[in-house]
Amino acid sequence: MLSRREARAHSSNNFIFDHLFFFSYKYNQVLTRKMAEALISVLLEQLVSAVYQHTNEAVKLVLNADKDVKSFSSKLKAIQAVLEDAEKKQVTEASVGDWLQKLKDVSYEMDDVLDEWNIELLRQQAEEKQEVEGDNALVTKKKVRFPMSSGCFCFGQVNKVIHHHNIARRIKELNEKLTLIAAEREMYGFHQSTIGDHHERFIQRQTSSLVDVSAIFGREEEKEYLLSKLLRESNQDGGRFLVIPIVGMGGMGKTTLAQLAYNNEKVTAHFNKKVWVCVSDPFDEVKIAKAIIENLDRTQSGSNELEILLQSIKRRVEDEKFLLVLDDVWTEDHKKWENLKLPIIMQSCAKGSTILVTTRKEGVAKMMRATKSTIHLDKLSDKDCLALFNSFAFLDKEEDEANGFGAIGEEIVKKCKGLPLAAKTLGSVVLHKKTREEWQNVLNSKIWELEEVEEQVFRPLLLSYYDLAPAVKRCLLYCAIFPKDYDFKKDNLIELWMSQDYLNSKGKKEKRRIGQYYFESLAMRSFFQDFEKDEMGNIIECKMHDIVHDFVLFLSKNECIIIEAIEGINQRIELSSDKIRHLTLISVPEGPLPTLCYGCKNMRSLILLHSSITTISRGSIIQMKCLRTLNLSGNKISGSMLNEVPKEIGELIHLRYMDLSHNWNLKELPDAMCELYNLQTLVLVYTCLWKLPKAMGKLINLKHLYVGGCGNLRYLPKGIGSLKSLQVLDWFKVCEGDDEALKLGNLGVMDQLQGSLDIRGLGKDDASEIEKALLGNKEHLSHLGVGFQFALGEQRKGDSEIVKALQPHQNLESLTIRCCHGTTESLYWIKSLHNLRKLYLSYWEFCEVLPPLGKLPSLEILDIWEMKKVKKVRVEFLGIEEEEEEEEVSGILFPKLKKLTFFGMKNWEEWALLSEITIMPRLSELRIKWCPKLKALPKFLYKIPELRTLEIKGCPILEGEYEKGVGKEWHNISHIPNLTIQSGWKRTYVVF
Numbered sequence: 001m002l003s004r005r006e007a008r009a010h011s012s013n014n015f016i017f018d019h020l021f022f023f024s025y026k027y028n029q030v031l032t033r034k035m036a037e038a039l040i041s042v043l044l045e046q047l048v049s050a051v052y053q054h055t056n057e058a059v060k061l062v063l064n065a066d067k068d069v070k071s072f073s074s075k076l077k078a079i080q081a082v083l084e085d086a087e088k089k090q091v092t093e094a095s096v097g098d099w100l101q102k103l104k105d106v107s108y109e110m111d112d113v114l115d116e117w118n119i120e121l122l123r124q125q126a127e128e129k130q131e132v133e134g135d136n137a138l139v140t141k142k143k144v145r146f147p148m149s150s151g152c153f154c155f156g157q158v159n160k161v162i163h164h165h166n167i168a169r170r171i172k173e174l175n176e177k178l179t180l181i182a183a184e185r186e187m188y189g190f191h192q193s194t195i196g197d198h199h200e201r202f203i204q205r206q207t208s209s210l211v212d213v214s215a216i217f218g219r220e221e222e223k224e225y226l227l228s229k230l231l232r233e234s235n236q237d238g239g240r241f242l243v244i245p246i247v248g249m250g251g252m253g254k255t256t257l258a259q260l261a262y263n264n265e266k267v268t269a270h271f272n273k274k275v276w277v278c279v280s281d282p283f284d285e286v287k288i289a290k291a292i293i294e295n296l297d298r299t300q301s302g303s304n305e306l307e308i309l310l311q312s313i314k315r316r317v318e319d320e321k322f323l324l325v326l327d328d329v330w331t332e333d334h335k336k337w338e339n340l341k342l343p344i345i346m347q348s349c350a351k352g353s354t355i356l357v358t359t360r361k362e363g364v365a366k367m368m369r370a371t372k373s374t375i376h377l378d379k380l381s382d383k384d385c386l387a388l389f390n391s392f393a394f395l396d397k398e399e400d401e402a403n404g405f406g407a408i409g410e411e412i413v414k415k416c417k418g419l420p421l422a423a424k425t426l427g428s429v430v431l432h433k434k435t436r437e438e439w440q441n442v443l444n445s446k447i448w449e450l451e452e453v454e455e456q457v458f459r460p461l462l463l464s465y466y467d468l469a470p471a472v473k474r475c476l477l478y479c480a481i482f483p484k485d486y487d488f489k490k491d492n493l494i495e496l497w498m499s500q501d502y503l504n505s506k507g508k509k510e511k512r513r514i515g516q517y518y519f520e521s522l523a524m525r526s527f528f529q530d531f532e533k534d535e536m537g538n539i540i541e542c543k544m545h546d547i548v549h550d551f552v553l554f555l556s557k558n559e560c561i562i563i564e565a566i567e568g569i570n571q572r573i574e575l576s577s578d579k580i581r582h583l584t585l586i587s588v589p590e591g592p593l594p595t596l597c598y599g600c601k602n603m604r605s606l607i608l609l610h611s612s613i614t615t616i617s618r619g620s621i622i623q624m625k626c627l628r629t630l631n632l633s634g635n636k637i638s639g640s641m642l643n644e645v646p647k648e649i650g651e652l653i654h655l656r657y658m659d660l661s662h663n664w665n666l667k668e669l670p671d672a673m674c675e676l677y678n679l680q681t682l683v684l685v686y687t688c689l690w691k692l693p694k695a696m697g698k699l700i701n702l703k704h705l706y707v708g709g710c711g712n713l714r715y716l717p718k719g720i721g722s723l724k725s726l727q728v729l730d731w732f733k734v735c736e737g738d739d740e741a742l743k744l745g746n747l748g749v750m751d752q753l754q755g756s757l758d759i760r761g762l763g764k765d766d767a768s769e770i771e772k773a774l775l776g777n778k779e780h781l782s783h784l785g786v787g788f789q790f791a792l793g794e795q796r797k798g799d800s801e802i803v804k805a806l807q808p809h810q811n812l813e814s815l816t817i818r819c820c821h822g823t824t825e826s827l828y829w830i831k832s833l834h835n836l837r838k839l840y841l842s843y844w845e846f847c848e849v850l851p852p853l854g855k856l857p858s859l860e861i862l863d864i865w866e867m868k869k870v871k872k873v874r875v876e877f878l879g880i881e882e883e884e885e886e887e888e889v890s891g892i893l894f895p896k897l898k899k900l901t902f903f904g905m906k907n908w909e910e911w912a913l914l915s916e917i918t919i920m921p922r923l924s925e926l927r928i929k930w931c932p933k934l935k936a937l938p939k940f941l942y943k944i945p946e947l948r949t950l951e952i953k954g955c956p957i958l959e960g961e962y963e964k965g966v967g968k969e970w971h972n973i974s975h976i977p978n979l980t981i982q983s984g985w986k987r988t989y990v991v992f
Contacts, residue, residue: 068168068171068172068175071175071179072110072171072174072175072178075175075178075179075182076107076178078182079103079181079182079185095188096188099181099184099185099188102177102181103181106174106177106178106181108581108602109170109174110171110174110178111501112626112654113167113170113171113174114171115653115654115678116167116653116654117167117171118678119653119654119677119678120167122677122678122700122701123677125700126677126698126700127698216256216260217380217384217385217387217388217391217420218380218381218383218384218385218387218388218420219253219256219257219260219380219384222257222375222377223257223260223261225375226244226246226257226261226375227261227264227266227267229242229244229354229373230244230261230267230270230323230354230356231266231267231270232352240346240347240349240350240351240353241343241346241347241349241351241352241353241354241355242352242353242354242355242370242373243354243355243357243368243369243370243373244354244355244356244357244370244373244374244375245357245358245359245364245365245368245370245373245374245375246258246356246357246358246359246374246375246377247359247360247361247362247364247365247374247375247376247377247526248360248376248377248378248526249360249419249461249464249525249526249527249529249545249548250360250421250459250460250461250463250464250526251419251420251421251422251457251460251461251547252377252378252379252419252420252421252526253377253380253420253421254358254359254360254377255327255328255358256420257358257375257377258325258327258356258358261356262274262276262323262325262356267323270321270352271321271322271323271353271354272320272321272322272350273296273316273317273320273321273322273323274322274323274324274325275291275292275295275296275322275323275324275325276295276325276327277291277292277295277324277325277326277327278327278328279326279327279328279329279330280328280330281328281330281331281463281467282331283329283330283331283333283336285306285336285339285340286304286306286309288326288340289306289309289310289313289340290309292313292324293309293312293313293316296313296316296317297316306339310340310341310345313345314345314348317345317348317349317353318348318349319348319349319350320349320350320353321349321350321351321352321353322346322349322350322353322354323353323354323356324342324346324353324354324355324356325355325356325357325358326355326356326357326358327358328358328359329357329358329359329364330359330360330361330364330467331364331367332361332363332364332366332367333367334367337367337368342355355368357370360464360525360526361467361524361525362374362523362524362525363524378418378529379417379418379419379545380418380419380420380423381418382413382418385413385416385418385419385420385423386409386410386413386423388420388423388424388427389409389412389413389416389423389424389426389427390406390409390427391427392423392424392427392428392431393405393409393426393427393428393430393431394409404436405436405439408436408439408440408443409430409439411443412426412430412439412442412443413426415443415447415546416547417545417546417547419457419545419547421456421457421460422453422457422547424456425453425456425457426442426450426453429442429450429453430442446550447547447550457547457551458551458554461547461548461551462551464525464526464527465551465555467525468521468522468525469521471502471503471504471518472518472521472522474500474502475497475502475515475518475519475522476522476527476552477552477555477556477559477560478496478497478500478502478556478560478582479493479544479549479552480549480552480553480555480556480557480560480582481560481562481582481583481584481605481607482562482584482607482609483562483584483586483609484544484546484549485543485546486543486544486609487532487541487542487543488528488541488542488543488544489540489541490519490539490540490541490542491540491755493515493519494512494515494516494518494519495515495657495680495681495704496629496657497515497518498511498512498515498656498657498680498681499628499629499656499657499680499681500604500605500628500629500656501628501656502518503515503518512727512754523539523542526545527544527548528542528543528544529542529543529544529545530542530543535838535860535861535899536813536814536837536838536860536861556582558577558579558580559579559580559581559582560580560581560582560583560584561575561580561582561583561584562584562586563583563584563585563586564585564586564587565585565586565587565588565589565594565611572594572595573585573594573595573596575596575600578601578602579602580600580602580603581602581603581604581605582603582604582605582607582629583596583600583603583605583606583607584605584607584608584609585606585607585608585609585611586608586609586610586611587609587610587611588608588611588612588613589611589612590612590613590614590641591613591614591615592613592614592615592616592617593608593613593615593616593617593620593632595617595619595620596620596623596624600623600624601623601624601625601626602626603624603626603627604626604627604628604629604654605627605628605629605630605631606624606627606629606630606631607629607631608631608632608633609631609633610635610636611633611634611635611640612634612635612638612640612641613632613634613640613642614640614641614642614643614665615642615643615644616632616642616644616645616646617646618646618648621646621648621649621651621652622648622651624652625651625652625653625654626654627652627654627655628654628655628656628657629655629656629657630652630655630657630658630659631657631658631659632645632658632659632660632663633659633660633661633662633663633683634661634662634663634664635662636662640662640663640664640665641663641664641665642660642663642665642666643665643666643667644666645660645666645669645670645673646670647670647671647672648672649670649672649673649676650670650672650673650674650675650676651672652676653675653676653677653678654678655676655678655679656678656679656680656681656701657679657680657681658676658679658681658682658683659681659683660683660684660687661683661684661685661686661687661706662685662686662687663687663688664686664687664688665688666687666688666689667688667689667690667712668689668690668691669689669692669693670693671693671694671695673693674693674695674696674698674699675698676699677698677699677700677701678701679699679701679702680701680702680703680704681702681703681704681706682699682702682704682705682706683704683706684705684706684707684710685706685707685708685709685710685730686708686709686710687709687710688710688712689707689710689712689713690712690713690714691713691714691717692707692713692716692717693717694717694719694740695717695719696717696719696720696723697717697718697719697720697721697722697723698719699723700723700725701725702723702725702726703725703726703727703728704726704727704728705720705726705728705729705730706728706730706731707730707731708730708731708758709731710731713733714733714735714738714741715733715735715738715740715741715742716732716733716741716742717740717741717742718739718740718741718742718743718746719742720742720746721742721743721746721747721749722749723750724749724750724751724752725752726750726752726753727752727753727754727755727780728753728754728755728756729747729750729753729757730755730756730757730758731757731758731760732744732747732757732758732759732760733760733761734759734760734761734762734763734766734769735761736763743769743772744759744766744769744770744772744773745768745769745771745772745773746772746773747772747773747774747775748772748773748774748777750778751774751777751778752780753778753780753781754778754780754781754782755781755782755783756781756782756783756784756785756814757778757781757783757784757785758784758785758787758816759784759785759786759787760787761787761788761789762786762787762788762789762799762802763788763789763796763798766798766802767798767801767802767804767805768805770802770805770806771805775806775807775808775809776807776808776809777809778808778809779809779811780811781808781809781811781812782811782812782813782814783812783813783814783815783816784806784808784812784814784815784816785815785816785817785818786803786806786816786817786818786820787816787817787818787819788802788818788819788820788821789819790819790843791821792845794821795821795845795846796821796822799820799821799822799826800822800823800825800826801822801826802822803817803820803822803826803827804826804828804829806829807829808833810832810833810834810835811835812833812835812836813835813836813837813838813858814836814837814838814839814840815830815833815836815838815839815840816839816840816841816842817840817841817842817844818840818842818843819842819843819844819845820843820844820847821844821845821846822844822846822847823844823846823847823848823849824844824847824849824850824851825849827851830851830852830853830856831852831855831856831879833856834856834857834858835858836856836858836859837858837859837860837861837896838859838860838861838862839853839856839859839861839862839863840863840865841863841864841865841867842863842864842865842866843865843866844866844867845868845869846869847867847869847870848869848870848871849870849876850864850867850870850873850876850877851877852876852877852878852879852880853877853878853879853894854877854878854879854880854893854894854919855878855879855891855893856879856894857895857896858896859894859896859897860896860897860898860899861897861898861899862897862899862900862901863901863903864901864902864903864905865901865903865904866903866904866905867905867908868904868905868906868907869907870905870907870908871907871908871909871910872908872909872910872911872912873908873910873911873912873913874910874912874913875913875914877913878893878894878913878914878919879893880893880914892917892918892919892921893917893918893919893920894919894920894923895921895922896922897920897922897923898922898923898924898925899923899924899925900920900923900925900926900927901926901927901928901929902927902928902929902931903927903929903930903931904929904930904931905930905931905934906930906931906932906933907933908931908933908934909933909934909935910934910935911934911936911937911938912938913938913940919940920940920941920944921944921945921946922946923941923944923946923947924946924947924948924949925947925948925949926941926947926949926950926951927949927950927951927953928951928952928953928955928958929951929952929953929954929955930953930954930955931954931955931958932954932955932956932957933957934955934957934958935957935958935961936958936961936969937958937962937969937973939972941973942972942973947976948976948977948978949976949977949978949979950973950976950978950979950980951980951982952980952981952982953980953981953982953983954982954983956983958981959981959982959983962981963981964981
């Protein structure tokens with residue numbers, strides 16, 4: 001018999017042994033190699049793409065650079081072919097690591113040079129466009145001509161000739177460098193990679209169904225839910241068998257939960273036959289089939305023919321209640337799942353048979369068509385995580401805690417953030433440490449400095465990381481520039497990836513869609529968590545688990561650095577290496593941006609978070625000429641007093657992303673900013689800008705312009721109207737009588753607009769401009785907000801004509817119209833918005849009848865505010881004509897409506913709808929506030945099974961009718977779980 005202490009140590013050793021799947025070389029070297037793979041392979045992929053774009057006739061503009069570029073391209077392709085083997089050999093040969101670093105450095109340099117080349121082409125396009133459009137508002141320069149029909153070129157300015165000569169010279173020099181690097185590869189004897197080579201680097205992971213129940217902590221709810229699914233008599237969906245996926249990040253305990261269920265006595269008694277198969281990667285149908293047969297009758301099958309094996313399985317499980325566990329499934333390839341024909345085999349089993357799957361990928365559940373029965377495994381509670389840690393860390397818990405170890409242990413467990421594997425590993429780390437100082441050292445160390453963490457905790461994360469495409473890996477690594485617990489805004493993150501050229505598209509696929517796909521790939525593999533969604537269920541924010549962040553930061557630590565400023569001593573920041581590409585500064589206090597000393601010349605990202613800088617020196621800007629991403633946003637709570645952006649900003653020619661938001665003292669931007677031809681994203685929200693540079697039409701690459709919350713901004717400059725590639729314009733303010741202002745009709749050329757557009761300040765003469773804006777052509781626009789000029793008590797006859805002219809594309813999902821003085825008859829086109837999911841109508845001063853909305857098939861959220869002249873809500877609200885007989889009405893009205901709000905309807909008296917037809921069957925939330933004359937609720941509401949929330953406030957008549965226990969109608973609503981009936985004493989007004 002082993003002692004308790006020996007048993008725990010033995011268990012820990014077995015845990016490590018069971019999960020070993022790498023060869024004998026040191027694990028941190030493997031991680032370093034994987035980092036190199038992501039950095040270099042993606043960079044080379046980008047370069048090959050960029051080189052291809054330049055090998056056309058325009059290449060002759062830079063002397064004979066086309067030959068050098070083509071030569072460079074061919075060498076890159078040759079190096080790519082041996083990169084896999086090079087990364088493998090650097091583990092044992094330091095010189096190979098040096099070779100890879102030189103390759104990376106020259107690749108970054110070439111990327112910069114080609115980008116400069118592209119900027120010259122963009123500059124020409126901008127100046128030619130400016131000349132053609134004859135925009136007198138722009139400050140024109142002498143035009144530069146590139147004679148495309150000739151192999152030579154001439155410039156109007158000598159410095160342009162010199163500049164292009166320098167580009168050609170630098171390309172030649174870099175080509176010579178790469179020639180030497182390519183030649184050096186011969187001495188290492190690299191072999192070319194083939195498909196499937198990467199699997200040779202791994203020993204396949206193996207698991208068994210055995211589990212030590214005494215070492216399990218938490219997961220009671222998940223266990224009970226899983227058992228209830230397994231022990232059901234039949235599939236609730238009507239099928240003969242059920243597929244239950246358990247999904248979660250590596251180390252979260254998916255296999256353990258499956259083991260608990262598999263070994264449960266009730267489960268064993270419930271099923272006639274049980275089989276456990278560890279699948280892992282690659283998904284081999286023949287091996288899986290053989291493993292099932294061997295588990296069923298303990299005999300080996302000599303056949304390698306899949307069909308024979310499957311027929312053999314079918315005979316063995318026919319009419320049996322069968323439980324099959326497939327542990328650690330990775331493939332999302334539906335063909336492989338079809339080849340295995342398990343769904344067909346399970347059809348021959350007895351009812352109640354089940355396939356239980358553990359996987360890290362949400363896509364596996366989708367591939368198996370089992371999303372409804374999926375169990376998502378989240379982190380352990382603090383209490384359970386601490387208990388798990390203590391079970392590994394302490395021999396005598398009470399004695400050790402008395403000596404002060406328990407308090408330190410609690411702090412160590414906070415590093416785990418609910419990840420069971422981390423709790424086990426750190427518990428094992430301190431098991432043999434005898435002093436408080438040793439425990440304190442574990443607490444104070446960076447988690448990746450602990451060898452056991454590298455070998456055990458990071459290993460499953462590395463498997464998930466390895467499963468990503470190279471470009472997606474690079475996007476994940478870029479997340480290391482943000483601190484722990486950072487709220488990632490999905491759209492913002494995609495734009496940052498875009499700024500670093502990680503979303504190179506093939507063909508005509510739009511980059512934002514590629515970014516969306518990459519984000520989903522990471523989310524479905526549990527690299528992101530804690531998702532925050534909008535009212536319509538779209539992901540808008542997420543976080544990253546601390547252990548995942550440590551993993552990503554470890555992989556990127558040579559390129560990314562985060563520095564938290566300390567007031568008074570951070571006026572100068574010494575960077576440790578010129579290899580740093582991405583720098584994040586946190587909580588920089590009020591004052592100048594700290595001077596960055598040494599190593600910043602190659603930086604591609606500078607990001608400020610929660611900072612309050614007031615000035616930026618010109619020198620600071622000039623020394624960061626390789627920047628692609630610049631975030632100088634202020635503190636969102638207190639704002640920043642940055643009052644000027646230096647004109648030297650125009651020298652950051654590579655810049656693609658600039659964020660100046662929440663700088664409350666910033667009133668204007670330098671004209672030089674319009675020289676940033678590469679700029680794709682400009683974020684100016686919540687600044688005090690009162691104007692934008694006139695020449696913004698020169699920003700021909702600009703795709704995303706955010707100016708929401710800029711209350712002092714009188715108008716957008718008319719040059720923006722020439723930006724046909726603009727995809728995001730979140731705010732537009734109508735400005736009358738100013739020739740410098742962008743007109744509403746100028747939006748007509750912007751067919752690529754997507755996301756949200758909010759139009760403010762509409763007035764009496766804007767119907768023709770709305771027509772010119774061609775909103776009906778903007779098929780990618782998801783939200784449209786329209787706000788009219790606020791004029792209390794004054795009716796504008798033109799408002800109805802403006803509303804008639806809106807007519808957005810039928811793809812629109814969300815619509816807001818505020819302060820309209822027209823009538824809802826002008827909304828006749830709303831019936832065509834078959835994809836509309838959210839509608840918000842407020843302050844229609846002269847509206848007497850609600851619009852016909854009941855037949856909108858997708859409407860989920862409806863808010864009606866301050867319709868003060870509406871007295872009755874009748875059948876017209878349902879989209880039914882008054883003369884229609886009840887029996888003539890077919891279908892369901894408001895079929896998908898979930899949330900309905902009426903607010904401030906001060907003259908509303910009657911809500912009378914047909915009672916013999918189905919209305920709002922999916923309504924879950926109803927809120928009625930400040931409707932003092934409303935007498936009763938319609939009877940159909942009493943019968944809606946999904947109505948879970950009813951709030952009545954500031955409605956004295958309704959409050960009496962539905963008063964708890966005594967109201968005449970109380971019995972009709974008493975079954976609603978979340979019920980609030982409240983007398984309002986203070987009125988809330990919305991200010992526009």
